[in-house]
Amino acid sequence: MDLLNPKQTVLFPDLIADIDLPSITTLPEYERAIKNFIKISDFGAFIELNVSGIEKSFSLSLNELRVPQRYRLSHDNIISPAFHLFPAPVRNHLNRLKYDARAFFNRTNSIKTIFGYFLLRQYFYLWDQHRKDYKNSVVNYLQNEIGEKRYRQFFVNIWNEAVHFLQSGIKRKFHHMIPMADIDLIRAERERLERTKMSVSQLDHEDPDYFFNCLAIKTLHIPIDLKDYIQGILIYSTFTTVHLEHLKKTNIETREDLLEFLTTIQQKS
Template identity: 35%
Template sequence: MSPKHNPSQLSIFPEISGGLSAPSIATIPEFDKALGNLIKMSDLGAFIQINIHGIDKIYSLNLNELNIPVDFLYNDVPPAPITVHLFPRDTQKALKKLTYGVKTFFNRGNSFNTSFGYFLFRSHFPFWKTYLLEQQETLNQYLTDSLSKGIFGQYFLDHFQQGYDYIKNAAADTAPWTFREKLLLKDIQECRNNLIESQATLSALKATDLDFPFQVLTLKTAHIPMVLHQYQSQIHIHSVFKTIHLEYLSDIDVNTIEDVRKLTEKL
């Protein structure tokens, strides 16, 4: 195989590309200047993007996606799909308020907002790390205070019940299903274990099974913890340090915070 060379492109490794006359990107003055600006920008601060994972827990239910004979459904028509949240609206609002609170750290004295995220001044890096840990602890403490003593488990049962009732209300008299009078966490966990062991999927469930609705909801909620400490372990507040492409730094001079601000305003 012979190496191919495009004269419109620059070779990063000319010594192994077969074209020693091709200029290396490391020798380009624009690249050197851009790299120098990137280093100086890093001395001034960094772009930070905040990601909060694990708080929102929902599932959707659409009977059209299940292999259910139409005569098993009331009027032979499936109802409109639904989306069910783990928490009631008040708890959702409280959690959202806490997550918004993470951004209150940023102000004119330590950062400015850009399309790349917040540009945090380097002098405030240690404070940001400490603040993130404090916010994680505040969030965990709120969850412990508000959702312990069986409250979290009841929320899980309530949101499971919503989907269970959705199927129950959609069922025709001809459906062979039986519906449990009372839902228990231990029964859901046992069903989870059995379905995991058998590697069951929604498409593989048999609509003629008496416990089909319960199995459907068990799979639909399998990604949602049933106990509080497992839910808390899935919540993470991350700050991702981002960089800017070198092409934006090749024809400017970066020496001050104001230079970075002016650059981001043009992008």
């Protein structure tokens, strides 16, 4: 079949994952695929743990910030390393918590596949509880081991690291335009910038607060307060499935059929 032939009708063309994978073109194929799809759903689902909002970092480039040449020590574009909110030991601990959360999956409750873990339906409740426990372990660590005061110092540190980087590429007589962290000033400037929806490209290079505003914009995604950082953490499950095209020539009735199908599909991929 020529997939590019406009005279041919393809059922559910949006589900085509690969141009080389034959699409469903007949109703019997479609009915079998749907039947198998429902049967797979009866057994469980492909599931993945997704975490966002924990890693906070940024980097700087004199060219990206459009720093005028009169401020610079040279014509070179200086690019910073990544500035991380948390030092390596804290990041490593948070990563270990994430790995511990994924350790939930085992041979009893799931099947590891190229699509992620296929979690058996009877373990859905336990998985949801485990996900909540993981969120609680992250929050407890941040509140009890880090705390508001220490978190605030991490924010001050990352701001000052960025200041030192900018000063390394700016003429000394302009260093006063790049102030060290002042939480009250940063908070007030953030509120103003969020109201005006300003971007770095819209900043006035002649403004004495130009560099300060650059840093304020570049760090907007990093909360000043721990409670706001915690509120920004999202830990959720994503459910995925296989394309119907994979299900049109198989017959899934038992768990053994499911295991055979998953093994076969991985060998073909």
